[in-house]
Amino acid sequence: MAEKITPREADYSQWYIDLVRSAKLADYSDVRGCMVIRPNGYAIWEKMQAALDAMFKATGHVNAYFPLFIPESYIRKEADHIEGFAPECAVVTHGGGEELAEKLYVRPTSETVIWASYKKWIQSYRDLPILINQWANVVRWEMRTRLFLRTAEFLWQEGHTAHATPEEAREEVLRMINVYKTFAEEYMALPVIVGKKTESEKFAGAVETYCIEAMMQDRKALQAGTSHYLGQNFAKAFDCQFQTKEGRLEYVWATSWGVSTRLIGALIMAHSDDKGLVLPPRLASRQVVIVPILRGDKAAVVEKAHALCAALDATGIPSFVDDSEQNSPGWKFAEYELQGIPVRIELGPRDIASNVCVAARRDTGEKQQLSLGESFTEAVSALLSDIQDSLYCRALAFRESNILEADSYDEFRKNLDKGFVIAHWDGTEETEARIKEETRATIRVIPEDPAFVERYSMNEPGTCIRSGEPSKRKVVFAKAY
Known part of the structure; x- marks a missing residue:
């Protein structure tokens, strides 16, 4: 757990x-x-x-x-x-x-x-x-x-x-x-x-x-x-x-x-986060878990849960029902958060009576009500698409907020533990090796993506942060796995 x-x-x-x-x-x-x-x-x-x-x-x-x-x-x-x-x-x-x-x-x-x-x-x-x-x-x-x-x-x-x-x-x-x-x-x-x-x-x-x-x-x-x-x-x-x-x-x-x-x-x-795995829906073998809240007419709740699961499967959304009684709903919620299931559907007798269910998204923990009518599968599909897009946007925003630039070696060394550092390099293996030995940082990539190159003026000439010699371009430094 x-x-x-x-x-x-x-x-x-x-x-x-x-x-x-x-x-x-x-x-x-x-x-x-x-x-x-x-x-x-x-x-x-x-x-x-x-x-x-x-x-x-x-x-x-x-x-x-x-x-x-x-x-x-x-x-x-x-x-x-x-x-x-x-x-x-x-x-x-x-x-x-x-x-x-x-x-x-x-x-x-x-x-x-x-x-x-x-x-x-x-x-x-x-x-x-x-x-x-x-x-x-x-x-x-x-x-x-x-x-x-x-x-x-x-x-x-x-x-x-x-x-x-x-x-x-x-x-x-x-x-x-x-x-x-x-x-x-x-x-x-x-x-x-x-x-x-x-x-x-x-x-x-x-x-x-x-x-x-x-x-x-x-x-x-x-x-x-x-x-x-x-x-x-x-x-x-x-x-x-x-x-x-x-x-x-x-x-x-x-x-x-x-x-x-x-x-x-x-x-x-x-x-992922401190609760466990967070999976983009497109790489989740099980995208939805349905957890019946087994109170009242248990058989009716289980039957409805399996009907919803079948409807999702029929539209290409791989789903499963956990209707076991040996673990509480709270235990199941935590377990499937740990496993990174993108969407959790909570379904109880009152939900069925109101023709709704509660959908919890793994990426943010937010909950929302979904109708159990004809729009149910479309709503779940839209939710999965939003999770996929949101995870990318969140990761991109994190990366962009942790890319720094350095014009001096002191600034370079101070910034290395804060993320990727863009800086000028003179193009020699000697300087590259010296920087690696002194900082444990390596040149990760000489970017060629036009949008990235333009945004950070990667091909702008300058002065190497370590040697002080002329530099034809900037490169991306970082500590790495």
């Missing part, structure tokens, strides 16, 4: 863990760094997966599956890639009771094993593009873990595409980062900033990395999705060439992109 949850103001980190476990979203596993995703948590992932999968297929992508184990020789073919992932890799050295002739890496990401297949599949420009997505698990040997946000094993999707021209590949990179933006904002009710990562923060083996960055309620940043332009790096590593229309041999151009179950962590930290 909610009393197990530490208040956010007291200890935000503990609040998060308490909520995840109290709402039965996930639990720690006996395997170090791994988690058990419980049915309540997996239901959210299923909703995310269904929405994203439909968006991928609408943009021409298809699903496939590639091996979990990757030969060491594959990993070593792309130098930057292995250097970036080596510290996080889990390696299998024995199988069937014998030492393996070649070590196998447990998939940290699939570029190498996929490009080994693409080399076999691609001979001509007629074989391109290849637009494949994979739903899978990956293993990265994280030293410090937190449920959903950072675990040794997690679930994700990874898109891997092959193209005949760099222009086509770059179009794909931007298309997919904007798919993620649309998903974050329209399904998660989570405003995000779209842009590039710096050279030091980009994906290992990529030419460029694009990302979406979101602000959590503790004002830290969370990277919610990435899309990578890989150039010809992996094609060259695996000698994947194709014959062009003109008859020349050329290396294939590539992208990769992905999101993971860390999106569940983002969802929790963006919207």
Whole structure:
């Protein structure tokens, strides 16, 4: 129940863990760094997966599956890639009771094993593009873990595409980062900033990395999705060439992109409160709970509750009735607040007599009367839409009120614990590394969203806050998960 949850103001980190476990979203596993995703948590992932999968297929992508184990020789073919992932890799050295002739890496990401297949599949420009997505698990040997946000094993999707021209590949990179933006904002009710990562923060083996960055309620940043332009790096590593229309041999151009179950962590930290989980309706597997107040003619109340549930289900609003008698209505109210059910319908004998019910919205706690007549399902649908929109507007207002600008290093350091800080950077890795070492803040994103760029004059020249050298643009700094 909610009393197990530490208040956010007291200890935000503990609040998060308490909520995840109290709402039965996930639990720690006996395997170090791994988690058990419980049915309540997996239901959210299923909703995310269904929405994203439909968006991928609408943009021409298809699903496939590639091996979990990757030969060491594959990993070593792309130098930057292995250097970036080596510290996080889990390696299998024995199988069937014998030492393996070649070590196998447990998939940290699939570029190498996929490009080994693409080399076999691609001979001509007629074989391109290849637009494949994979739903899978990956293993990265994280030293410090937190449920959903950072675990040794997690679930994700990874898109891997092959193209005949760099222009086509770059179009794909931007298309997919904007798919993620649309998903974050329209399904998660989570405003995000779209842009590039710096050279030091980009994906290992990529030419460029694009990302979406979101602000959590503790004002830290969370990277919610990435899309990578890989150039010809992996094609060259695996000698994947194709014959062009003109008859020349050329290396294939590539992208990769992905999101993971860390999106569940983002969802929790963006919207939830001290009572428990707050879910945007579009990601709630159960959008409405009907709680009959079992007094008087109990059978009539239960019958009406199930009739209302059937009417909602028939219109595509997933609902359920809790007519159990072992727990009080008050207990049920608290339990479903903890679980984040967007709308609670309270229905008693007097309500039925008056042809009304009481609807409580999870996001604000506000209650209102709804008619039980023909307009009932429409009213509930409108209420769910309003909750979805309100959660986005609330998160956007919170983010905008916690974006600050800094013109000096002292001002920059004072503002870092207050939110995102927009400041000038000279573009060098040396200055970036120095700022990170001194403040634990990183450059989260070089924004490319036109509205954001214009609002904060991101491309206006200035002076770097740390080095004092000329700066071509401003960037977004923050402490992050």
